[in-house]
Amino acid sequence: GFPGETDEDFEELCAFLEDVEFDYVGVFPYSAEEGTKAAMLEGQLEEAVKIERAQKIRDISDAIGESRVSARIGADVDVLVLGREEDGQLYGRAMCQAPEVDGVVYLERGAVGEVVRVRIVDTLVYEMEGEPADAE
Numbered sequence: 001g002f003p004g005e006t007d008e009d010f011e012e013l014c015a016f017l018e019d020v021e022f023d024y025v026g027v028f029p030y031s032a033e034e035g036t037k038a039a040m041l042e043g044q045l046e047e048a049v050k051i052e053r054a055q056k057i058r059d060i061s062d063a064i065g066e067s068r069v070s071a072r073i074g075a076d077v078d079v080l081v082l083g084r085e086e087d088g089q090l091y092g093r094a095m096c097q098a099p100e101v102d103g104v105v106y107l108e109r110g111a112v113g114e115v116v117r118v119r120i121v122d123t124l125v126y127e128m129e130g131e132p133a134d135a136e
Helices: 007-020 047-070
Strands: 074-085 088-096 106-108 117-125 127-132
Touching: 007 047, 047 117, 074 106, 106 117
Parallel strands: 106 127
Antiparallel strands: 074 088, 074 117, 088 106, 117 127
16 A cells, blocks of 8 residues: 555555465555655555555465465474463464464473474464374
8 A cells, every 4th residue: 555556566466475475474554654755655545445455465465374384284393382371272483483473383282492393283374283293
């Protein structure tokens, strides 16, 4: 929704995202910040258009992300144990997951600060579930 973005520009962006298949994409509608050059540009888009476009990009990204994460089922990954959810579920992050913005790996055992090897057994969009890699 950047000022002057055309329907063709947006469709080109969507095609690019579908072609490149990034693991994760951060998306937010453009907002004019007072005092910036972009806020003064002609062609400011309606808020509804910006929101709709951001959602379409999220939908594309989520579909790709879910496919990418699901492809990890059966893989062994190292997970840094970070803590427990309110319900007691242990969680951590694999090297492919950025803090605060990406999903987590739920696991069965480990101590906070420890790196444990887990086998990914299930996924839910960006979240993964792992069991000890030696649990066969």
